[in-house]
Amino acid sequence: MKINLKAKNMELTPAIHDYVEKKITNLEKLLFTMEKDGGEAIVNFEVGKESMHHKSGEVFHSDCLINIDGREFYYSSDKEDLYEAIDELKERLYEEIRRNKDRKQTLFKRGASSVKKMLKGLSDRNPFTSKY
Numbered sequence: 498m499k500i501n502l503k504a505k506n507m508e509l510t511p512a513i514h515d516y517v518e519k520k521i522t523n524l525e526k527l528l529f530t531m532e533k534d535g536g537e538a539i540v541n542f543e544v545g546k547e548s549m550h551h552k553s554g555e556v557f558h559s560d561c562l563i564n565i566d567g568r569e570f571y572y573s574s575d576k577e578d579l580y581e582a583i584d585e586l587k588e589r590l591y592e593e594i595r596r597n598k599d600r601k602q603t604l605f606k607r608g609a610s611s612v613k614k615m616l617k618g619l620s621d622r623n624p625f626t627s628k629y
Contacts, residue, residue, distance in 0.1 A: 505545030
């Protein structure tokens with residue numbers, strides 16, 4: 498997994514860098530199985546302030562784009578605290594990746610059971626063409 502971390506309108510301190518890296522490595526558990534099939538995960542992570550003159554409100558911005566073998570997962574977050582923005586970003590990306598992974602497995606199992614029924618003679622429907 499390759500991580501590209503960029504800061505905008507602020508200095509990237511080692512503490513922020515370590516925090517982001519720790520959150521991304523938690524996502525690596527899900528990404529590992531997707532990387533196994535082929536391709537490398539490229540993570541583009543950006544943290545920063547919206548602008549230099551804002552003092553209160555949702556000042557901090559973080560966004561992340563994960564590209565794995567042509568599939569893209571993206572989310573961005575604006576919060577008052579930088580660490581809250583990073584945490585929300587990680588949670589949303591985790592859910593999106595997990596949902597995609599579960600959907601792929603479900604479709605595979607459904608197709609496999611349909612082929613099995615056809616081979617047993619229980620169904621006249623052809624799973625490859627969806628015709629009877």
